[in-house]
Each structure stands twice: as C-alpha cells, then as structure tokens.
Amino acid sequence: MKIQINRIGILAAGALTAASQAQTQQNPVQQISLQPQIEIAGSGLATLDFGREGMFGGRGIGSRSQINFSDSSLSFGVAQRMYRGAIGSFTLGGIAIDEANNGHGKQIFMHQAFADFQELRFEGYIGRTNTPTAQIVAFPTIREDDLVDYTSVLNPFSNGANPEEHRYSNVAGAVFNSGLHHFVNVHAQHQIDSAGVGQSDTGLNSVGISFQYEGNPALTTIDRFPSFGFGVESRAVNKSFGGTSNVFYGGGVLNLQPGLVDKLDLRLLGQVSFGNDTNTLTTLNDTYRADQESIALSLRKLYSPFGKPASQIALTTGMKRYSKVPNANSYGVALSYGKSLGQGFDFVSQIGYERRSSAMTSAFGGHSDAMVLQFGLSFNFGSTFNQSIGPRRSPTNLLHQYIPN
Amino acid sequence: MGKDKPSDNNKEALGRRELLKLGGIGLGTGLIGNAFGQSGQKAAAHQQVSQWPGAFDPQETHPPYPPRDRPKPGEKIHVHDIEVTIGLHEIVPGVQTHMFMFNKSYPGPEIRVKEGDWVQVNLKNTSPEFHTIHWHGIMVPMEMDGVPLGTQWPVAPNQEFRYLWRAQPAGTHFYHCHVMTTLHQQAGLVGSLIVEPKEPDIVQKTFPYKREYTMILSELDTNFVRNMMSEMVEMGVQMERMNHSAKMMREMNGKMMGWFKSKEEFVKAVKNGYIPPYLAARTGTAMPITPNYFMINGKSYPMTDPLMIRRGENIRVRLIAGGFMPHFIHLHGHDFWHVCQDGSPLATPVRMNTIPIYPGTTSDIVIQGTNPGFWHLHDHSDLATTNNGQHPGGMMTMLMYEDAREAGVKWEEVIAISS
Numbered sequence: 066m067k068i069q070i071n072r073i074g075i076l077a078a079g080a081l082t083a084a085s086q087a088q089t090q091q092n093p094v095q096q097i098s099l100q101p102q103i104e105i106a107g108s109g110l111a112t113l114d115f116g117r118e119g120m121f122g123g124r125g126i127g128s129r130s131q132i133n134f135s136d137s138s139l140s141f142g143v144a145q146r147m148y149r150g151a152i153g154s155f156t157l158g159g160i161a162i163d164e165a166n167n168g169h170g171k172q173i174f175m176h177q178a179f180a181d182f183q184e185l186r187f188e189g190y191i192g193r194t195n196t197p198t199a200q201i202v203a204f205p206t207i208r209e210d211d212l213v214d215y216t217s218v219l220n221p222f223s224n225g226a227n228p229e230e231h232r233y234s235n236v237a238g239a240v241f242n243s244g245l246h247h248f249v250n251v252h253a254q255h256q257i258d259s260a261g262v263g264q265s266d267t268g269l270n271s272v273g274i275s276f277q278y279e280g281n282p283a284l285t286t287i288d289r290f291p292s293f294g295f296g297v298e299s300r301a302v303n304k305s306f307g308g309t310s311n312v313f314y315g316g317g318v319l320n321l322q323p324g325l326v327d328k329l330d331l332r333l334l335g336q337v338s339f340g341n342d343t344n345t346l347t348t349l350n351d352t353y354r355a356d357q358e359s360i361a362l363s364l365r366k367l368y369s370p371f372g373k374p375a376s377q378i379a380l381t382t383g384m385k386r387y388s389k390v391p392n393a394n395s396y397g398v399a400l401s402y403g404k405s406l407g408q409g410f411d412f413v414s415q416i417g418y419e420r421r422s423s424a425m426t427s428a429f430g431g432h433s434d435a436m437v438l439q440f441g442l443s444f445n446f447g448s449t450f451n452q453s454i455g456p457r458r459s460p461t462n463l464l465h466q467y468i469p470n
Numbered sequence: 471m472g473k474d475k476p477s478d479n480n481k482e483a484l485g486r487r488e489l490l491k492l493g494g495i496g497l498g499t500g501l502i503g504n505a506f507g508q509s510g511q512k513a514a515a516h517q518q519v520s521q522w523p524g525a526f527d528p529q530e531t532h533p534p535y536p537p538r539d540r541p542k543p544g545e546k547i548h549v550h551d552i553e554v555t556i557g558l559h560e561i562v563p564g565v566q567t568h569m570f571m572f573n574k575s576y577p578g579p580e581i582r583v584k585e586g587d588w589v590q591v592n593l594k595n596t597s598p599e600f601h602t603i604h605w606h607g608i609m610v611p612m613e614m615d616g617v618p619l620g621t622q623w624p625v626a627p628n629q630e631f632r633y634l635w636r637a638q639p640a641g642t643h644f645y646h647c648h649v650m651t652t653l654h655q656q657a658g659l660v661g662s663l664i665v666e667p668k669e670p671d672i673v674q675k676t677f678p679y680k681r682e683y684t685m686i687l688s689e690l691d692t693n694f695v696r697n698m699m700s701e702m703v704e705m706g707v708q709m710e711r712m713n714h715s716a717k718m719m720r721e722m723n724g725k726m727m728g729w730f731k732s733k734e735e736f737v738k739a740v741k742n743g744y745i746p747p748y749l750a751a752r753t754g755t756a757m758p759i760t761p762n763y764f765m766i767n768g769k770s771y772p773m774t775d776p777l778m779i780r781r782g783e784n785i786r787v788r789l790i791a792g793g794f795m796p797h798f799i800h801l802h803g804h805d806f807w808h809v810c811q812d813g814s815p816l817a818t819p820v821r822m823n824t825i826p827i828y829p830g831t832t833s834d835i836v837i838q839g840t841n842p843g844f845w846h847l848h849d850h851s852d853l854a855t856t857n858n859g860q861h862p863g864g865m866m867t868m869l870m871y872e873d874a875r876e877a878g879v880k881w882e883e884v885i886a887i888s889s
Contacts, residue, residue: 281707282704283703283704283705283707283708284707284708284711287708287711287718323715323718324717324718324721325708325712325718325721325726326721326726327721370742370743370744371726371739371743371744371745372726373745375743452693453692453693455693455696455697455700456700459696459700459703460700460703460704460707461556461568461696461699461700461703464556464598464703464707465556465557465558465568465703466557466558466568468558468566468567468568
C-alpha cells in the first residue's frame with residue numbers, strides 16, 4: 066500500500082555506466098564515459114501474516130502463518146537526454162516473491178529490465194517490465210498482487226507459483242499519445258510460460274492494444290475521472306490446453322468525493338476472457354486460462370490533513386465466474402488500512418477473505434475458503450542523482466509548452 | 471537634489487552628542503569607505519575621530535519626497551502594464567527551461583523614469599501562482615512594497631493589483647517578485663528599474679557618455695526551478711479548481727499553504743498534524759540549490775550580448791545583482807571607475823578592474839575606451855563561467871571596440887592563429 070501518491074517514476078537509461086560497460090558488450094555506437102541521471106527507487110514491505118490458506122491466487126498454499134516480505138523491490142534506472150530532445154533510459158530491478166512451495170522460500174524475481182526511448186508524441190520500450198494489461202488501474206491492497214484473481218488480467222501461461230507472473234512480462238511496446246493525456250499502446254509480449262501451455266517457450270505469445278487516459282497529475286484527487294482505460298489481448302495458448310485465450314478488459318478510477326483533505330474514490334476493473342475451451346479446473350493454471358468474467362471494485366477513503374496523505378482505508382472486493390465450467394465461481398474481499406508514520410513510511414494492516422465454489426477447490430489444494438490477517442510496515446522511496454531530466458508528465462509540461470528536460 | 475532635502479548647513483549644526491550616536495553606523499560606513507573610497511580613506515586618516523569626510527550628509531538617506539504623498543491634480547503618472555505568465559526561455563541553444571516571465575520576457579522590461587515622477591504599474595497575473603512586485607531600492611509607501619502577507623495580499627491567478635509610487639531615489643534599481651523569492655526571482659521575475667536624476671547627472675557630468683548598458687546578473691539551478699515550479703503549478707492548478715467547489719475552498723485554506731498569523735498558530739498546527747516543509751519537502755527531497763547556469767540578462771555565454779565601445783568613448787554599465795550569489799566582475803585590459811552603489815553616487819569614484827557585486831546590490835561603472843581590441847568581461851568566480859559545469863560559458867561577455875581595425879588590431883590574424 067502506498068499512501069504517498071507521488072511515487073518516483075523510474076525513467077531509465079540511454080547509456081550504460083563505465084562499470085556496466087565492463088561487464089557487458091561494448092556500446093555499438095559510441096563508447097564514452099557519461100554522467101546520466103541515476104534513479105534508485107525501492108519499496109520495502111514486510112508483514113506478519115496469520116492464517117494463510119491459499120489466499121490471493123494460490124500463493125503460499127499450505128502455510129498458515131509467515132513473515133512475509135514479498136513485493137519488496139529495488140529498482141535502478143539511468144536516463145539521459147538524447148541529441149535532439151528525446152530521452153533514453155534503462156531500468157533494472159528486482160522484486161521479492163513469495164514462492165513458498167519450492168522449498169527455498171523467498172526469491173528475487175527480476176521485474177524490470179527494459180530500455181526506453183521517449184519523445185513528446187512517442188515512446189518505445191523493450192524488455193521486462195509491467196505487462197501493459199496491468200497499467201489500467203492499481204488497487205489499494207497492501208500488495209499489488211493481493212486478490213490478484215480479480216485485480217489483474219491473469220497470465221494464462223502461469224503455473225500460479227509466482228503471482229508476479231501476472232503483473233510482469235517481456236514486452237516490446239510502442240506508445241503513441243495525444244497531449245500526453247491519451248495513450249495508445251500497441252505491444253507484443255512473451256508472458257512467462259511457467260506452466261508450459263504456450264506455443265513455444267520463448268516466442269511472442271501475446272499481442273494486444275490498449276487505450277488509456279491519464280489526467281493532469283495535479284488533479285488526481287480532484288478530477289472526477291483522473292484515469293481510465295481499456296484494451297484487448299490475444300494469448301496463444303496451445304490447442305491441447307484449450308486454445309487461444311483472448312481477453313477484453315477495462316477499468317479506471319472515479320473520485321466519488323474529490324478533495325484535497327478528504328477524498329473517496331472508487332476503482333473498477335472488469336474483464337471478460339473467451340476462446341479457451343478449458344472446462345475443468347484442476348490446476349491453478351486452469352483457473353487462469355479458462356473462459357471467465359470477473360470484476361474488481363475498491364472503495365478507498367484517503368485522509369490528507371494539510372494536504373499531505375496521512376491515512377487511508379480501503380475495501381476491495383472481487384467476483385469471478387467461469388462460463389464453461391459448471392458451478393465455478395469465487396469472490397474475495399480485503400479491508401486494508403495504512404497510516405503514514407513519516408515520508409514514505411507507513412504502518413499497514415489488512416484482513417482478507419476469499420471463497421471458492423466446489424468446482425475450484427481442487428485447483429486450490431482442497432481449500433474452499435481462506436483468510437489472512439496481516440500487520441506490517443512499508444517504506445517507499447525514490448532518490449535521483451545527477452538530476453537533469455524531469456517527469457515527462459509534469460503539470461508544467463502538460464499546461465505549458467513541453468520540453469524534454 | 472530633492473525639494474525636501476535639508477540645507478548643507480544642517481550637518482554643521484550637528485552637535486557632538488548626535489555624532490556620538492552615529493558612531494555605530496559610522497563604523498560600518500567607515501568599512502565601506504575602506505572598500506570603495508581611496509581618497510576618502512586618506513582624508514579620514516588625517517582627521518579627528520569626531521569628524522566625517524566633508525561630503526557626508528546624515529540626512530542623505532531621507533526620501534527626497536514624502537513617500538506617503540499622493541499624486542496631485544495635473545501631475546504626470548507613468549503607467550506600465552506588467553503581466554506575469556509562464557513561458558519557455560532559452561538560456562543557450564539546446565537549454566530551455568520553464569520560467570515565470572514579466573511581459574513574456576526574461577528579464578522583465580526595463581522601467582526607466584525620472585526622479586520624482588509618479589509610476590503606476592498594473593500587475594496582471596495570468597500564471598497559476600501567486601505574485602507580487604517588490605520595488606528594490608525605491609522608497610515607496612509601505613503598502614506598495616510588495617511583500618506578500620506582509621504589506622499586501624499576494625496577487626492571485628487572474629487577479630490584478632495596481633502599484634503607485636513616486637520614483638525616488640535616483641539611480642540603478644530593480645524590481646522582482648517577492649513571493650517565495652528563492653524560486654520566483656530565480657525563475658525569471660526580475661527586471662531593471664532606472665530612476666534618472668532630476669538634477670544633472672553627476673556621472674554624466676564627470677564622464678560624458680552616450681551609450682549605457684544594463685547587465686542583470688543572475689544564476690539558475692535548472693533542477694530546482696523545474697521541480698519547484700512543477701510543485702507550485704500543481705498547487706496553482708488545484709487552487710483554480712478549488713474555486714469551483716465550496717468543499718475544497720474550505721479544505722484548501724491558508725494553513726495548507728503554510729500561512730499562519732502567528733507563531734502560536736503555527737505551533738498549534740504542528741501539534742494538530744501540520745508537517746512543515748523543512749520536515750517533508752513538497753518535492754520529496756530538500757536538496758540544496760546548486761546553480762548550473764549563470765546569466766547576464768538571461769543569457770549565458772556565448773549568447774550574451776557584447777558591450778560596444780569606441781576609442782575615447784565612455785560607456786556606463788549598470789550592474790544589477792538579480793540573483794542569490796555574489797559575483798566578481800572583471801574586465802581585461804582596462805581599469806574602470808566604480809561611480810555608484812545601490813543607485814547613489816559614491817563620495818568619489820573608485821578605480822578598479824574587478825568589482826564585487828553582492829546579491830541585492832547594484833553598482834554602476836564607467837568604462838573608458840582606452841585600449842582598443844576585444845576584451846573579456848566576466849565573473850572571476852570561475853564556477854560562474856560555466857554552462858552546466860562546462861567552461862567556457864556562463865557570466866561572460868566581451869567589450870568590443872567598433873574601431874579596433876582602425877586602431878591597428880588585426881583581429882582576423884588572431885582568429886586565424888587561434889583557429
């Protein structure tokens with residue numbers, strides 16, 4: 066949970082540092098020492114969990130309680146202005162995952178490793194980063210993959226051991242924008258195929274297009290509709306596993322009570338997937354690729370005395386049904402609370418419950434319901450060194466003439 | 471000089487007690503004399519402790535005209551319209567930055583009036599931030615001094631404010647926004663203000679000149695300006711939207727802006743959850759300001775404008791420290807005369823080749839065309855002769871003789887050799 070709204074955006078690279086040049090192949094264009102802007106951003110999140118039973122997308126099945134530091138991440142980015150005003154960047158980062166079933170406990174998952182080129186109207190990026198389907202709306206649960214069955218467009222190739230596979234993938238994307246407000250993202254992906262249900266192991270197994278509207282960041286708490294979007298994705302699941310799984314998805318944020326001090330907002334994500342013929346749910350992967358309709362809703366109250374976020378409470382719910390599997394449906398709910406103890410440093414707590422119908426229990430180790438109570442601390446930070454570039458969508462750039470600095 | 475100026479006899483009438491009262495001030499004045507008055511220094515050494523150099527008039531700092539006067543029927547009023555906007559400014563090719571601007575220029579337009587004239591400035595704010603104008607060095611009535619929440623309410627977006635004051639004293643001054651000066655003045659809201667003396671100009675009489683130049687010296691941290699302007703614009707955009715919501719108008723009060731009527735109110739707010747910006751900067755970090763561009767009239771070398779001169783000519787240069795750093799302006803191949811400080815003529819001109827200019831001060835110098843050629847004029851604090859850390863650049867320009875060729879300077883050969 067990030068109470069602080071202004072989380073740093075990793076801009077990334079353009080040129081490699083001397084140290085990294087020594088370890089990687091030579092820059093094919095020019096090899097000189099550079100002083101790019103360097104950004105370090107991190108999120109430390111540690112909770113004490115009680116009563117986990119296959120909660121939140123099957124993660125941690127079999128564990129009743131644990132000390133959980135998944136979703137902690139550290140990212141490093143370098144960015145530099147290009148010769149004619151564009152910005153080039155490179156970002157590298159890892160995130161702690163909760164893979165309790167493999168016997169090794171926590172592991173680090175590389176969730177960011179991408180190069181990015183951006184100018185006023187165009188952005189192109191290649192590498193491992195957030196899957197475009199995960200960028201439409203973020204939910205205010207403690208971890209971004211809590212209630213992942215409803216709050217994310219699921220990866221039909223995942224085996225379920227690592228929920229990060231629903232949020233991150235290998236992407237080649239081209240983003241065109243109008244006024245830095247309306248974005249069209251055309252992309253091809255290799256979604257991580259841990260279940261082995263794709264056409265090949267490393268090929269492009271997913272293509273899609275999405276549209277997103279982003280309002281002025283200065284008015285995130287004031288605009289009635291600060292952001293919304295929708296998209297379509299076609300995923301090439303092998304025929305022997307039911308065939309192609311397509312999905313339509315759409316969502317956004319609605320400020321029910323806009324305000325600088327007291328704000329109430331509603332987040333929504335709806336999705337319909339179709340085309341796959343899976344009709345029984347015996348593994349977690351079955352639940353990701355089978356035809357389904359789901360909706361996630363979250364109501365969040367943010368309190369910001371004197372204009373600074375101090376606390377928030379959110380109720381997030383999700384519901385799902387499978388259209389080709391009889392009596393297969395589920396729902397989940399999470400009540401989350403966060404209180405700021407300092408800049409970027411929050412106390413967090415959450416109670417979650419998830420219920421699944423009988424047709425789903427075999428995929429979840431026989432558990433029809435699960436509940437978890439969590440307490441913990443989170444620290445989100447970002448620091449910039451050698452600063453020379455500002456945010457692309459700063460209020461100044463949006464309201465006045467854009468300059469690439 | 472002015473109509474209310476006391477006669478010279480007044481200083482002779484000063485008693486010993488008054489002189490002793492002035493002793494503390496006299497110490498400071500004496501130090502300035504050491505710095506700026508070579509001949510005065512010599513004279514002082516031979517005089518009694520209780521005596522001042524002959525030119526000293528203790529009432530010389532009095533306003534020539536009562537500041538709280540109002541214009542009388544028939545008196546001419548010079549009207550200037552100044553609009554504050556946000557725009558793009560190019561410091562050197564390839565380096566643009568968003569700036570606040572007076573009349574879409576940086577620095578703002580020069581205001582030049584005669585001493586004793588009435589000046590009306592209609593400030594129109596079409597930027598999303600609050601602004602005022604402070605008339606630096608002018609003896610205005612308090613209500614016209616432009617200190618936000620001190621002498622006036624800051625001028626809000628889409629509001630106008632009318633300043634009215636009498637131009638006094640004569641000399642080189644400047645004006646700048648006084649709202650969050652660290653940002654607003656650095657981000658462009660500064661301009662020169664020249665009050666020409668009503669009486670014949672002593673500088674003109676001593677060093678007859680036809681050409682004069684104004685050089686506003688300033689510096690800029692592009693990262694600070696970008697980050698803080700963005701934050702301020704964000705707040706301004708929110709306030710504009712606030713105008714359409716009674717709920718938000720109640721929420722976004724002065725306390726949210728960090729405005730408190732008293733220390734007690736501030737302390738109480740902190741107890742109730744207000745987090746002061748020094749504990750939690752709006753930008754997330756509170757990095758010290760590190761300027762990376764140093765400018766003369768808004769431009770860094772090589773885009774600065776040269777000073778033109780001819781053999782035998784005097785030119786007057788008005789140096790205005792419109793930034794927050796001291797600068798040490800050095801002219802190659804010449805000595806020059808320091809003639810005025812903060813607008814007022816010195817007791818005697820001072821011969822120099824490097825003059826310190828401290829923030830908020832103005833210094834007038836006279837350069838004499840005595841050494842034909844093309845000469846560097848630059849800040850000798852070398853950090854300021856860089857552009858983003860790269861030399862040459864920054865606060866540097868040239869003194870160029872238009873008749874250098876006639877004087878035998880074969881500059882083509884110099885360039886050819888250098889190239």
